[in-house]
Amino acid sequence: MKIVIxxxxxxxxxxxxxxxxxxxxxxxxxxxxxxxxxGKAIFDxxxxxxxxLKSVIxxxxxxxxxAPVYAHHFHYNVLSIIDALPSPGNGxxxxxxPFVTYGTINSGISLYEAGNHLNKTGRKNIFALKIDSFHVMxxxxxxxxxxxxxxxxIEPLMNELADKIISLDISQAxxxxxxxxxxxxxxxxxxxxxxxxxxxxFFQDRIYPQLSFNKExxxxxxKCIKKCPVQRLLLAEDGLDILKGNPACIHCGECxxxxxxxxxxxxxxEASKAxxxxxxxxxxxxxxxxxxxEFPKTVLYY
Numbered sequence: 500m501k502i503v504i505x506x507x508x509x510x511x512x513x514x515x516x517x518x519x520x521x522x523x524x525x526x527x528x529x530x531x532x533x534x535x536x537x538g539k540a541i542f543d544x545x546x547x548x549x550x551x552l553k554s555v556i557x558x559x560x561x562x563x564x565x566a567p568v569y570a571h572h573f574h575y576n577v578l579s580i581i582d583a584l585p586s587p588g589n590g591x592x593x594x595x596x597p598f599v600t601y602g603t604i605n606s607g608i609s610l611y612e613a614g615n616h617l618n619k620t621g622r623k624n625i626f627a628l629k630i631d632s633f634h635v636m637x638x639x640x641x642x643x644x645x646x647x648x649x650x651x652x653i654e655p656l657m658n659e660l661a662d663k664i665i666s667l668d669i670s671q672a673x674x675x676x677x678x679x680x681x682x683x684x685x686x687x688x689x690x691x692x693x694x695x696x697x698x699x700x701f702f703q704d705r706i707y708p709q710l711s712f713n714k715e716x717x718x719x720x721x722k723c724i725k726k727c728p729v730q731r732l733l734l735a736e737d738g739l740d741i742l743k744g745n746p747a748c749i750h751c752g753e754c755x756x757x758x759x760x761x762x763x764x765x766x767x768x769e770a771s772k773a774x775x776x777x778x779x780x781x782x783x784x785x786x787x788x789x790x791x792x793e794f795p796k797t798v799l800y801y
Contacts, residue, residue: 500669502531503559503592505552506566507577509537509728509751510635513565513600516628516649516657520563523654523661532557540730542576542746549583558590560669562622564613565598567632569749570702571607571693573599573616576729576749581616593672595622597682602634603645604782604791608693610682610800623677625667626660631796634779636752639765641776644783649797656799663801681800700747707750708765714738716762723754723763739763 502524508514514535521531534555541547556562562584566577587593597613599606606629614624630653634644667675685693717738724732724739729746732739732754739762741748755763781787 500529500561500665501557501559502529502561502563502664503534503556504531504563504565505534505536505556505577505580506564507536507574507580507728508565509567509749509753510633512630512632512635512649513567513598516598516600516630516632516653517563517565519649519653519657520660523657524664526658527661527665529661529665532559536577536580537728538725538730542579542729544745545579545583548580549585552580552583553585556591560592561594561596561625561664562592563596563598564617565600566609566613567635568599568601568606568609570697570699571605571609571689572697572699573597573609573613574749575699576746578612578616581613581620584620584622586621593622594625594669594675596626596628597624598628598630600630600632600649602637603631603796604634604789605689605793607697608685608690611679611685614679614682618677618679623672623675624679624682625675625677625801626663627678627682627800628656628660629796629798629800636750637779638756639752640772640779642780642783644779653797656797660799663799678800703747703750708767708771710741710748710754711764711766712739712741713762713764716760718760718762720759722757722759726753726757728753 504517506513506517517533524531541551566574585591595617599609610627632648637644731742782789782791785792
């Protein structure tokens with residue numbers, strides 16, 4: 500059996516889950532290869548994505564696809580990866596396992612989205628995972644959420660996943676049930692919010708503060724460029740150049756976090772920061788407009 504894990508992991512937490520899965524599977528003598536799409540200049544169009552996937556993904560039996568949750572959704576860049584997958588056959592496996600990492604507030608409809616997109620490519624979802632993780636945006640606020648997660652606390656669950664995978668008879672594909680209905684676990688109110696309010700691309704354009712650059716503070720070290728998961732930062736003759744259009748900034752904050760000289764930041768004021776601090780502080784208490792009342796927070800679906 501061969502497993503390929505495709506991840507997009509701006510903050511590194513989704514990839515960390517993939518690495519723990521790989522370790523658990525290899526202990527069971529199952530070959531696993533991780534394909535990390537983070538930082539690859541492929542997200543400008545579907546042709547670039549498909550060409551990349553065909554060049555790097557080896558023959559396999561099971562395809563795992565991992566992404567962070569952004570505003571109740573499986574990240575749209577990874578949905579684009581799924582949509583660009585060739586149909587099963589000729590070395591492309593017919594079984595899939597979507598998984599997500601999310602910063603404890605809400606996993607939204609992310610797994611159901613991913614499973615549905617995988618179905619449309621001709622794949623059957625055999626398992627799925629949601630993993631409670633560090634909320635990367637909380638590092639810019641007064642309250643950090645789940646710092647240090649995921650870690651060793653998920654190893655028993657990954658071992659359970661490994662046991663369930665090796666117990667499958669993948670030669671009997673028709674007898675294996677697709678678990679997509681189990682991924683439709685959210686309440687109606689959450690689904691409505693996800694589909695009407697939490698539209699990530701709209702938030703990026705109209706709601707989230709935009710990236711600002713202070714040329715006087717920049718020393719051209721290029722650390723921000725290396726950390727940008729969609730490669731939209733370039734070094735020009737007069738300093739940093741922030742590209743417009745596709746691929747769009749995903750507001751992960753990795754470039755800001757990487758800059759030691761505070762040359763990059765989000766355009767915001769103290770009142771806005773106070774507002775977001777309040778939202779996050781209420782959320783982790785299960786209150787406010789983003790209540791964190793999803794339990795259990797880390798789950799293996801089968």
